[in-house]
Amino acid sequence: MRIKAVALAHLGRLDEARAELSRMLAIDPKLTIADFLRRYAHFLAPEVLELFVTGLRLAGLPEG
Numbered sequence: 001m002r003i004k005a006v007a008l009a010h011l012g013r014l015d016e017a018r019a020e021l022s023r024m025l026a027i028d029p030k031l032t033i034a035d036f037l038r039r040y041a042h043f044l045a046p047e048v049l050e051l052f053v054t055g056l057r058l059a060g061l062p063e064g
Helices: 002-010 014-027 033-040 046-059
Strands: none
Touching (some): 002 046
16 A cells, blocks of 8 residues: 555656555554654565655654
């Protein structure tokens, strides 16, 4: 779901990205950008992490 939300956001399909983000938040309601960084920063290359964070921000994930 994360990859789909990020991809849709970068493609400019923000309504669909927000819908996917809503599905993510239904599973993990406390998810924020800060939480995402805490969980995944050490697994992803910096360029990939930047794409994820930018996409999640575009989709509307709170900073936290």
